[in-house]
Amino acid sequence: MKYFGLIWKNTWRKKVRTSLTILSVLVAFLLFALLNALGYAFRAGEDVSSAERLVVIHKISLINPLPISYEARIASTPGVAAVTHASWFGGYYQEPRNQFAQFAVDMTAYFALYPELIIPPEQLEAAAKNRIGTVVGHELAEKFGWKIGDRIPIQATIWTKADGGRTWELDLEGIMRSNDPRGSTAFMLFNHDYFEEARAFGKGTAGWYVLQIAPGADPVEVANAIDAQFANSPNETKTSTEAAFAASFAKQFGNIALIVQLILGAVFFTLLLVAGNTMSQSVRERIPELAVLKTVGFRDITVLGIVLSESILIISLGGILGLGIGWFLVQGVSQQMGASLPGIYLSPQAMLMATGIMIGAGILAGLFPALKAMRLSIVDALARG
Amino acid sequence: MAETLATLQGVSRVYQKGKERVDVLHELDLEINTGDFLALMGPSGSGKTTLLNLLGGLDKPTAGTVNVGGAILSSMSNSQLSNWRATHVGFIFQFYNLLPVLTARKNVELPLLLTNMSAKERSRRAEIALDIVGLADRASHRPRELSGGQEQRVAIARAIVSDPQLLLCDEPTGDLDRATADEILKLLQTLNAEHGKTIIMVTHDAQAADYARRTLHMDKGKLEARTTA
Numbered sequence: 172m173k174y175f176g177l178i179w180k181n182t183w184r185k186k187v188r189t190s191l192t193i194l195s196v197l198v199a200f201l202l203f204a205l206l207n208a209l210g211y212a213f214r215a216g217e218d219v220s221s222a223e224r225l226v227v228i229h230k231i232s233l234i235n236p237l238p239i240s241y242e243a244r245i246a247s248t249p250g251v252a253a254v255t256h257a258s259w260f261g262g263y264y265q266e267p268r269n270q271f272a273q274f275a276v277d278m279t280a281y282f283a284l285y286p287e288l289i290i291p292p293e294q295l296e297a298a299a300k301n302r303i304g305t306v307v308g309h310e311l312a313e314k315f316g317w318k319i320g321d322r323i324p325i326q327a328t329i330w331t332k333a334d335g336g337r338t339w340e341l342d343l344e345g346i347m348r349s350n351d352p353r354g355s356t357a358f359m360l361f362n363h364d365y366f367e368e369a370r371a372f373g374k375g376t377a378g379w380y381v382l383q384i385a386p387g388a389d390p391v392e393v394a395n396a397i398d399a400q401f402a403n404s405p406n407e408t409k410t411s412t413e414a415a416f417a418a419s420f421a422k423q424f425g426n427i428a429l430i431v432q433l434i435l436g437a438v439f440f441t442l443l444l445v446a447g448n449t450m451s452q453s454v455r456e457r458i459p460e461l462a463v464l465k466t467v468g469f470r471d472i473t474v475l476g477i478v479l480s481e482s483i484l485i486i487s488l489g490g491i492l493g494l495g496i497g498w499f500l501v502q503g504v505s506q507q508m509g510a511s512l513p514g515i516y517l518s519p520q521a522m523l524m525a526t527g528i529m530i531g532a533g534i535l536a537g538l539f540p541a542l543k544a545m546r547l548s549i550v551d552a553l554a555r556g
Numbered sequence: 557m558a559e560t561l562a563t564l565q566g567v568s569r570v571y572q573k574g575k576e577r578v579d580v581l582h583e584l585d586l587e588i589n590t591g592d593f594l595a596l597m598g599p600s601g602s603g604k605t606t607l608l609n610l611l612g613g614l615d616k617p618t619a620g621t622v623n624v625g626g627a628i629l630s631s632m633s634n635s636q637l638s639n640w641r642a643t644h645v646g647f648i649f650q651f652y653n654l655l656p657v658l659t660a661r662k663n664v665e666l667p668l669l670l671t672n673m674s675a676k677e678r679s680r681r682a683e684i685a686l687d688i689v690g691l692a693d694r695a696s697h698r699p700r701e702l703s704g705g706q707e708q709r710v711a712i713a714r715a716i717v718s719d720p721q722l723l724l725c726d727e728p729t730g731d732l733d734r735a736t737a738d739e740i741l742k743l744l745q746t747l748n749a750e751h752g753k754t755i756i757m758v759t760h761d762a763q764a765a766d767y768a769r770r771t772l773h774m775d776k777g778k779l780e781a782r783t784t785a
Binding site for chain 2: 173174176177180181183184459460462463464465466467468469470471472473549550553
């Protein structure tokens with residue numbers, strides 16, 4: 172700590188150069204924050220998924236529906252404690268930019284299978300009883316200013332009604348929350364019965380099934396048993412854990428994690444070159460001063476530490492600023508686009524990782540200049556000065 | 557009888573420049589007493605600065621023994637030499653070698669960073685050192701805001717702040733005009749006479765050497781028999 176004044180003064184020896192380096196680091200960590208938050212949004216489903224739930228989809232693709240008759244057969248499979256179904260609706264509210272997820276479900280069964288979704292029992296009962304009843308997450312209610320009793324028209328992009336209409340009117344009967352701080356409820360649930368009756372096509376099907384495995388049952392055996400039941404049928408199934416299902420769902424948008432890693436890899440490689448160049452110049456231009464430090468008694472390892480600390484300080488300054496700005500931007504995006512991009516969040520783990528990267532990049536960028544400073548021969552350096 | 561502070565016995569220093577062997581010091585013997593003010597004179601390349609570097613633990617001899625205040629510098633590790641320099645010796649260079657980013661006070665405080673002193677105590681000691689060299693009112697100035705003579709005074713304050721017995725000066729007036737050089741030399745005389753510092757000063761300037769108690773002449777890596785008292 173007693174060397175901090177010296178380190179700080181040396182860091183700002185060339186103000187313009189240091190500022191530009193910090194700016195480049197800032198941009199790198201800003202990108203890190205934004206891309207991480209985006210990646211988190213795509214992984215959110217995996218993170219909050221339950222190990223006791225399995226998802227059954229069509230073997231060909233999630234887009235292909237499964238017969239509704241499968242529900243009873245799945246329910247009778249050994250190891251299955253409960254089962255329900257859901258179907259993707261894909262509509263929007265008022266304008267296409269107001270997109271969020273809507274699912275047609277059996278209200279009572281669905282909430283029974285997702286205990287992390289919290290809703291007052293009387294609201295759930297009302298939603299189940301009302302054929303056009305709907306339940307939305309509190310994020311959506313807050314965003315669109317909906318309150319219980321409102322009639323909400325949803326414009327269909329896929330599911331036209333049997334009467335040719337594209338507007339599905341739903342009565343808001345309940346507002347739900349998640350008891351998992353990482354979980355988003357920025358989606359809408361409405362009754363499958365209404366969906367089934369009113370849609371123009373696809374009757375007698377459901378998008379996928381969700382099942383709860385019985386205590387002690389082996390998830391792999393249960394999944395294999397379900398898929399075996401429907402093998403060689405026109406609608407073969409693929410049963411997987413909820414986490415795997417969420418991951419495969421996210422992969423429909425591309426391998427976000429890989430894209431994020433590639434971009435960040437390129438950004439941080441460039442950052443290392445920029446910061447490394449700054450530190451090399453900084454050490455090169457003050458070789459006589461470093462020799463003086465050694466002359467008055469600074470040990471080689473202390474000089475190494477001082478130069479490395481300067482490098483870490485520069486990267487940390489830029490990194491903290493970049494993360495800070497990133498955090499505010501993510502908060503803003505979350506508030507503005509939370510419904511269409513639920514789960515966008517700069518996690519503590521990402522912050523921790525960023526801190527590690529700051530220290531690691533600081534050490535890497537400063538290592539060679541610091542070693543040069545450490546190995547400096549006092550006699551040669553003073554002769555140069 | 558004066559106590560011996562430094563003893564050099566059979567000291568040689570050889571540098572290897574590519575395939576060429578350069579004998580800078582050749583089997584040199586020397587004794588320096590505590591409280592001495594010694595001027596080292598001689599032509600360029602005679603080995604004066606190399607001798608100074610050996611006495612200050614900045615370099616090690618190829619052969620022979622360097623003993624300063626009972627410490628055998630020639631057999632110490634680099635780390636041990638660093639610790640020794642921090643408390644036993646002060647250096648004054650021709651071009652002052654102050655850190656431009658620090659104020660005069662902070663430059664003077666530098667050697668004290670290696671101690672366990674509090675920031676307040678470091679600052680107090682730096683003020684005293686600056687007062688001794690007559691620059692108490694320039695403590696907050698940076699080197700670029702000082703004249704050459706003032707910069708050298710700050711460098712002297714830095715050299716004495718940890719109260720070392722030995723001051724090693726390499727052409728301390730080489731970059732100064734005559735009048736300023738005389739002021740600096742008088743200051744060194746005061747440090748020698750009143751503060752008991754042992755001073756070894758390398759110089760090309762005969763007038764500067766006149767301020768010393770005695771002068772040794774060097775040539776081709778050897779001390780000449782000629783000694784001026």
